[in-house]
Amino acid sequence: MIELGMEVEDMRGYLGVVAASPRGGKWLILKDDGRTVRRAEHEIREFEPYEWCQAYEKWLEKRELL
Numbered sequence: 001m002i003e004l005g006m007e008v009e010d011m012r013g014y015l016g017v018v019a020a021s022p023r024g025g026k027w028l029i030l031k032d033d034g035r036t037v038r039r040a041e042h043e044i045r046e047f048e049p050y051e052w053c054q055a056y057e058k059w060l061e062k063r064e065l066l
Contacts, residue, residue, distance in 0.1 A: 009047040
């Protein structure tokens with residue numbers, strides 16, 4: 001469930017923070033580059049940095065870079 005102040009990631013992998021509650025079914029997201037966009041709840045998910053780091057570490061291990 002999406003909440004105000006939550007760090008989220010959209011379907012393209014862009015990060016942002018939920019800045020305002022939904023209007024017309026879309027949350028207002030403040031992106032890292034300063035832009036604001038509106039996204040529906042099904043288009044975003046809570047960002048979990050540890051999940052990404054573990055996947056990246058496995059990728060490095062497979063390529064013997066770690």
